Amino acid sequence: MGLSSLDDYTDQFDLFGVHARLHETKQQRVSRYKSGLTKKLQEATALQPAFCLAEIVQLAKHASLLHVQYRPPVTPPTTTAPTNPTVTVPRTFVLGNCYGCGKLGHQKRGCPAFAKEVGLVVDGMRDNVIATVQRVLQDEHKEETVMHTTVLRDFGMGSTWTARCVMDSVRESKLFDEFIWVEVGTKHFNRSKILMQILDQLTLVSTTEKNNKNETESEELLKTKIFEFLEDKKYLLILDDINLFFLNDLEVLGVPFPRKQKKTSKVIITGSEYHIDNRGANRVLSLNKGLPLDDAWYLFCEKAKMYFSSPDLCFLAEKLVKDCTRGPLEVILLAGALGNIKGGNFNPTMIAEQLAKIIKLRNTYNYRKVAYEMLPSKALKDCFLYCTHYIEHDYINVKGLITSWIIEGFIDGVSCLEKASDEGCSILKELVDRYLLSTSKENHLMMHGSLRDRQHYIFDKGTDVILAYPELFSEAVKIRLVDWDPKSGYSESPDLPMPSTLLLYGNGGCLPGAFPDSLFQEMQDLKVIAILNAGIKSLPSSFSQVKELRILVLRGCGSLEKLNHIEGLQKLEVLCISGTSTLTELPDNLFKHMPNLKTLVLSLTEIESLPSSLSSLCKLEFLILRGCSKLNMLPRLEELSSLIVLDISDCKALKEIQKWILWTEV
Template identity: 25%
Template sequence: MLQEISDHKSKGAFEKVAEDPPAASVVVRPVEQPVGLESTIQKVWNCIGETDVGIIGLWGMGGVGKTTFLTQLKNMFSTPPNDFKVVIWALVSQYYDVGKIQNRIGENIGFPRSWENKSVEQKARDIYGILSNKRFVVLLDDLWEKVDLNEFGIPEPSQENGSKLILTSRSFTVCNIMGAQKIIRVNCLDSEKAWELFQDKVGYEALNSHPDIPNLAKHVAERCCGLPLALITVGRAMACKTTLEEWNYAIEMMNRPLALSTIIYEVVFPLLKFSYDNLPNATMKYCFLYCCLYPKDYCIPKKRLVEYWFCEGLLNEFDRVSDAQMQSDDIISSLLNACLLENGGEIHGEECVKMHDMMHDMALWITSESEATENNFFVKAGARLCKEPNVVAWESVKRMSMMENKIEDLKGTPKCPNLRTLFLSQNELQVISDGFFQFMPRLTVLDLSRNLRLRALPKGISQLVCLECLDLSFTGISELPIGLKLLTKLKMLDLSYMHNLKKIPQHLVSSFSQLQIFRMWWSGWGGYPNEDNVLYGSNEKLMEELNGLQCLNILTIHKKARFV
């Protein structure tokens, strides 16, 4: 037989005795069961049937299931009837190689392996030559920036050719600049679907090894915050846990700040952190991390957040807060588009943003892992504290939050040479010792708001000579101490809804020569001391001092109506 083949070959010119077999139009890919994505998949499938929709963008945070979603769509094209002649899948990723993506496209089209040796330009011409004569679907996964379809050789989808491009990204902006006519967000799972997915990954044996384990498992599932990647990875890790001790230990570890399971740190956070690492500059990164000072699931008023950023010096392109608003709008829009922040709706007419719980945990993780002192954070927001934490822990901290606790007294004298932001709002503060602020020489932002039982400021607050932002709104303070005159760098003073405020000494407000933002709530009647007090009588004295402030940019004074 071999001799016959040799004789035939000697009589002819055979450059190739066989071609690589053509690829199937659709190769079914293994895929995680898309729990909770059914309605979104159907929505996209309906869009595919719309003649005026050529490009569809799917966006959502890392780990939310976009790749699973796209894989499921690809497999759906393997089921007749299917009018598309070619279905192409390609992973683009952050640092993509045009040639390798073309090779993947060529494999789907049916080009031989030897074709991959051609140049990028030649391959683009070949791909275009095939696809321009066929109705095709291209599925591009994980785009981080605008890609040029012509560079790959992919014709632009249109009504004329009836072809479709479906792409996934973590960024709404990327979907938009790719020209998507339909942009659909892939969200985290609701609690019911999250529990369904978690049960599937843990398995029947582990869940039924003890009658109390299902309830414990629900607590673990809740800690995954509806993020499919977390539910899958943690669920698989717990599949071999069959004792109450193991499940209770898992709950204990996941409830501790910065003590989440190893699988979260090793698998979930690195994936989410790609979005953070891809932010265009350090300012956006600092502004994002600043948001983790708030408690989980907290609706953060955008206006107040921007003012804190401004006073902290994070918005360094502008000197006036009204001008800095442009920069902050761009930052917040970028963080929303990158799924690092979410829309928090409106509260009392103010637009808010919020952090997904898993993003909040990731931000805390970043701040704890960073070697740079810039990111030294101490966050005990909503931690049910009844007293101030050990002051030794404060010494290297730059930004600290103890908001939304039950702390009544601050009696220590912490040494905080680097502290710039301190959130103490929404506690039950009654007393702050005179020495509490003594060793905070760089403190810039101080939020004491919503401490209704706080009746007086300590004398030591006058030592905060670098303070630029002081929020006293919703406190029970009755008088501003004249010692505040030493806070000459103050840019923002909020006295809103201070129902007990009866006295502001003369010449105090006028001493804040750098003040840009002033807010207060004022009734204008009853119980105001008449000596050395700009609140006594009409508002003429107060307005006179405010008129002398050359930098004042935002002024809000609410006067309460008198009811008889």
């Protein structure tokens, strides 16, 4: 950063922007501001969603304040928790030995010595931390009222797992009147969602239902209700996976501060040690170290669903586990990477080849990249990368996710919508089996926060361009998937809310030959329209009435001859036309009234030139002309000040690239 304070840097940043007169998007401005921060502040704000300069400045100030106030954690006294006698045998980890007792003849799962070990967790992982937490929870002294568990300096070290074990153990002990688990995720205090989680677990009726007051007033009522309910109760509150936390954040949730209660309630917080305000915490515990080798081996075997009885296989698998950092998430993902072995085929040669490949990749890449590279197809990789765009969403809606995959073109080459959906379900199952996604509540999935950073998987700018962001598909009830039948057509059910997304699937690029002119008359609030593999030659006249449309995808419509009735769609942000050999030209004024267009895809079409109105698209970021074999020239595009990616691969007729392209940062 090079300046005396964050405020100085922010002032200089603003001053430079004024003098340079930069033409950049909000996201580009946020990225430029982040790049000038110190390394610690860059790390602290890396996973925080910020959509404008004001938000990233505020996040940086919060993180800066925490770094100033941060005191190194005090190591808790090394007193041992009372446990039943356990068997302790010197362990020599040779091939074929049990990792529970070191003896030959059985696996750790069936080890009689291991079965006698008494701990809070079945497989013994994280025993010491959990035992320490339990002692604190049982302590009734006034000074022991708030406890922060500072964990996970690196993601995947098992803090959530540990906290859940603590919660399960304490529930059985009946130490508390109320137990509250809050999944904060990667967001910094989405107050509404956290309040609703607390209300649900306390079985309180939501006061937001049928409430005509504004959202702020509703939250105040919720806080009051929570406070009054917990004021005279002894509670255990676990806030899992927090990025930024201050002690006064409890007041924001309506949770009475434990030290002001007559009863000794407890609060456990899991998160990064640099992002949590530890003042007042009576215990700061760390899970930064990996699992013990025997526990890592047991976990690897369990998740891989094989026990490597062959000495050669055991040698390779053991080497893989020994050489990794042995964080729980790493062990699980490396085991999931063996998912290339299908159908119960436990051929030793095939398994050995897969293990050797994983070891070789692990010598070069981090474990996330290894799990990604072991995905056997481009479709799987594309579908997984799309999931990483769910940064702000706790849950991934299954119907919305499969719909987005179809619209993006990741699931292609199928004859009907039903087969496309089936293929999507197969891909989902594969990603879940490899532990890259996990099942959550009904019809929803989750992705671990540390897997969402696309920089782990891709290194080239602009190679992961997507058409539609996940928030457009969050409400399954507003998504319509239609296999078009010319005889029955399409009619909207009066029992369902009006759709926001419509996917029309044709028949091999031949049927239907045309849509009724009135098709879109009653669907004027549509935000996403995708027409795939239809035989239409043009769009119906009612299309011009869909004024709220943001994304239009026309793919595989092999008979499409002209693009009409879309010139006035001023809110359109994405226009994708691909796979039509009959579209040879575009109206010259096509883009004149599309000021918000950010992505334009004209791949695999027969157009020879681009319309002059293209120069009016000052917000255009992605221009994809891949495979336009007859495109013979590009217009001057200097006015496209926001352009990030220009893809002209396989444009065989394009003989000359203007010099300005080499000068710009496209």
